[in-house]
Amino acid sequence: MTSASSETAIRVRIAPSPTGDPHVGTAYIGLLNYIYARQRSGKFVLRIEDTDRTRFVPTSEQMIFDSLRWLGLGWDEGPDVGGPFGPYRQSERTEIYREHADILLNRGKAYRCFCTPEELEVVRKQQIAAKLPPRYPGTCRHLSAEQIGxxxxxxxxxxxxxxVPPHGADLTSSTTFRDELRGQITxxxxxxxxxxxxxxxxxxxYHLANVVDDHLMQISDVIxxxxxxxxxxxxxxLYKAFGWQIPRFWHMPLLRNLDKSKISKRKNPVSLIYYRDSGYLPEALINFLGLxxxxxxxxxxxxxxQFTLAEMVEHFVFTDIRVGGPVFDLxxxxxxxxEYLRKLTPEDFFQVVRSRVFGDDYLRQISSLMQTRIETLAQFGDLTSFFFSDNVIPPQDVFLSKKRNLEETLNFAQDQLAVLEATDWTHDALEPALKKLGEEKSWSVKENFMLLRAIITGSTMSPPLLESMIVFGKARSLDRIRRFLEAQKKLAAQKK
RNA sequence: GGCGUUAUGGUGUAACUGGUUAACACGUCGCCCUCUCAAGGCGAAGAGUCCGGGUUCGAGCCCCGGUAACGCUACCA
Incomplete structure (x- = not known):
């Protein structure tokens, strides 16, 4: 066997990409890695894979830290806590990768390619059209030293x-590795x-960075x-080209939507921020993930x-994991x-409500929207109930304008969702993005904002829309639109 | 299309190294409790283990062949 020997110290890692909200799949894999390390007195490493500058979201990294800590999945080494194998942010390790790419170049295990993305795109399209597997044609593989120079x-x-062999000196025609859950794969x-x-x-x-880092960080098990x-x-x-020891591989099943496809934000809330802000307890989410x-x-x-993280560390058996993709069933x-809410003492429950539903920060932001809009304090709830509710489904006479039919309204809401998903959650970003969409689709600013207002607040009357959405949060706002669209879809299906 | 992985009620899981009418939880439905809604209690329906062969006294568990779903097929991870 080429896998790590049993005497090797156990070191595992998760390597999320800061490309947006922290993902529930990251929590799942994080949980498994955490348990694995704790069971074996190993180290759990957090590494940030920020090598894709086109998808990089600056606020993402901090959200990853916060949500993993919220779940109780602390790490032993990482960008914020340091460690002996840093830096733990791949963007700070580019020199290392370049050096290792050079090693590969010198050994003939890699080569320079001068093809442009446009050229490659053309080739790929041709291959797909010809029903061939889209693959790099090898144009630059055998350039002479002179041409390269x-x-x-x-x-x-x-x-x-x-x-990839056998084109080079190594004539091996296949690669076999062992997956600890499935056996040999060739x-x-x-x-x-x-x-x-x-x-x-x-x-x-990812491919180069993850291999180089896993080796340098002495990762024993890739989960x-x-x-x-x-x-x-x-x-x-790559491990072989470098002459490095190959870690054990554990490939975990993919969390699924109800329709069994890979879990996605189109069909499921996937943001950990969403689960936190919608009032899920970390213990419950961890428990559920453990199921x-x-x-x-x-x-x-x-x-x-029902079990705790500590009990998982004590009893969880990795080789008993089922590899069929489980549906993440809300x-x-x-x-x-x-169940977890009911298990709390009345005092703890009250504290949770106070901090999570009526937190000072949240109330302060909502208050600032309300001060000019009420005459007695008792009216506070009248315009703000949507901030504290989970099910806000506007009736048709609220969201449907007299000038628009149902179909075009729902289509526009779908467009709004798509635009909002891709927009930074600030007033300066949201306003032009929405207005641009309105112009493109010939929806007036009023129609545009009123529809969104109806969906988010359930009413035609509310505090300023954008400010409200910002306070309410991106994850929850998007989810509310998604659920609105889903509910309408179901309604339409019933009518048929 | 190619490659890979997977396959137990609607969903998540059980079923000792093959051994009785396939178990538990969620959900669904009904009843009880109750001013309502939950919670709680009681009960019911729902799969014959993707399909087809084979091995065996006996197969959800082993073998062969299909099928389907999913994943990958990017200068994304």
């Missing part, structure tokens, strides 16, 4: 690609593409999602399916959360 001298941007090399390792902007792709299985042969090839895929003995706590999560 000329291109470099001409300042042509280039990427560095993995030279990929023929003609199904493995010459993956880009170093992009033309000098940043590495990640199933979607990585297909690219694992590339990683194994996904199994792993806990069925008789724990009399088979109530219905059961809600039940579980209710």
């Amino acid at each position: 000329q291109n470099l001298a001409a300042g042509k941007p280039c990427t560095i690609r993995l030279a 990929f023929e090399h003609n199904n493995v593409d010459d993956q880009i390792l170093l992009k033309s902007d000098g940043f590495p792709t 990640r999602a199933e979607e990585w299985i297909s690219s694992t042969p590339k990683h194994v090839l 996904m895929g199994g792993g806990m003995p069925a008789d724990i706590n009399d088979g109530t399916e 219905t059961k999560l809600k039940w579980l959360n209710g």
